[in-house]
Amino acid sequence: MVKFGVIGTNWITDRFLESVKDLKEFELTAVHSRTEEKAEEFARKYNISKTFTDYKDMAKSDTIDAVYIASPNYVHSKQAIVFLNHKKHVLCEKPLASNIKETQAMIDAATKNEVVLMEAMRTTLVPNFKRIQDNLYKLGKVRRYVASYSKYSSRYDAYKEGTVLNAFNPTYSNGSLMDLGVYCIYPLVVLFGEPESIKASGVLLDSGADGSGSILAQYNDMDAVIMHSKMNDSHLPSEIQGEEASMIIHENISTPEYVEIKYKDGSVETISEPHEQEEMYYEGEEFIRLIQQGKKMSTINTLQNSLTTAVIMETARKQIGLIYPAD
Template sequence: MIRIAIIGTNKITRRFLEAVQKTELLKLTGVYSRTIEKAVEFGTEFGAEKFYDRLEPLASDPDIDAVYIASPNYCHCAQAVMLMQAGKHVLVEKPAASNFAEFTRMAQAARQNHVILLEAMRCVIDPAFDLLAAHLDDIGEVRQVILQYCQYSSRYDNYKNGIIENAFRPELSNGSLMDIGVYCTHLMAKLFGMPKKIQADAVFLPNQIDGAGTILAHYDDFQVQLVYSKICDSFVPSQIMGEKGTLTFRELPNIHDIDLILRNGEQKRFPLQKDSNNMLYEAIRFAEMINGQDSAACEECLRVSGMEMQIMDEARRQIGLVFPADTFRHTQNTSAL
């Protein structure tokens, strides 16, 4: 049983802990929050035994094996590095970091301290992704791809009323690309690797945060369009279009309804049985990596998350979206873009 602590007491953390309760591989032991009172209030509900309002005691606690980080994006790097240097395994919410330079520091800390670092990218750590990837050959040569995730944010109405919550604050390394577009970006990188170049554009809100955007990625023989938004909904599926047919699917990042439509008119829906809370699968994958059952996948996950961060760095450069965390950006190789 892996003893896990959590950083963050928000909605996504609650959903993660509901997933943890469905597996015997992980046990919630500790909760970190800005106040002990909040940590106790949140953690007691899920059976936590230890509570922290400072990171150092959590990092040094021998009764904690791993930590799930769901703090604001700009905190991820510093928190993860400290924990990994103390020998803790880390599952960090998406996006893993503010930029590629921060992620590089995190990956180095994982390797140097022989611990697992995994980005909680549930759209690819999911039986639906395996099913989708298994049927790519059915559509022949891929030519056009449209990956989209457009969801009117529950916080956008507050934004329009002058209440700026974390999701719309650039100083926290947030915004539409980081919160929503990251799923499309990671899925593209996982399926197709690093594009040759990208072209990015965005719709900006008055406080200079991106509310929606698009990325056009160029590969040798095909294009990928990423469409994402926090200020409007979309009701059409994502599509992977090939010379023999098209794969369609809905509901990134919890993929459902995978359909194959061939040029001859034949159609097939692939049956998909999975848990409604697909954070269960990232919890299981994280535990398997820690237990050494899936060590080869660790480096692959770091590689794909690194590509994701490089693509988003270049997209932000093109649209002019700069975070305070970028002040500390190291020299990086973006020649592929």
């Protein structure tokens, strides 16, 4: 068994715990929240034996072997490094950190302490992403990657009424790029590596956060187009275009549930399969497997892929004038 603590008592933590409940190696033993009341409430809900309001105390405790961090983006690095320095394995929600400097500091701490650090990017760990990788050769020479993730945020309603919630507050290292754009960027990096250059545009809100944006990434012999927004919905699929065929990833790229290849001769091949588990199950499974096998890094959600993604996002932010206090 791997004894887990969780930081954060929000909906994403609930979703993670619901997804991994069938992992027989997973044991939930501790929860951290900023208030004792919330920690106790969450502990009762999940029958957790130990609660903490100071994450440093939790990091020192032998109650846990690993931690799932689902706190606001701007504290990911600070919290993760404390746990890593206490030889605790860290599964940290995306984006891994606010910027390149914080990401590198987390990687350095994990390497120094010989523990697992993995970005909880579910997209690249679900079975259908492996199907995408395994069938990429059928497209011939890839010439373009197009990824779209735009989803109207209910918090944008509050923003328009004058209330700036965390989702649109740059103090928390939040906004469209960090929340949704990362789902488009990370798979690009896993499949094709770091681009030679990028050109970004975006819409900055009065709060200082970005509401939407686009990135054009240039490779030696292909390009990539990324579109993201929290101010409008999009129903466009994502697509990888090759000289022989195109691969269409329907609905949100964050969870590739239905993927097909359309060939030049008009034939169509469905390559996706129904997922047997909840989407976040697979990141928990991968993380636990690494710990139990004594490995220090995923071969898919590698530390280099997380760092490259951070480089792309920080470069894009600088181009559109998006600065976080964490910078």
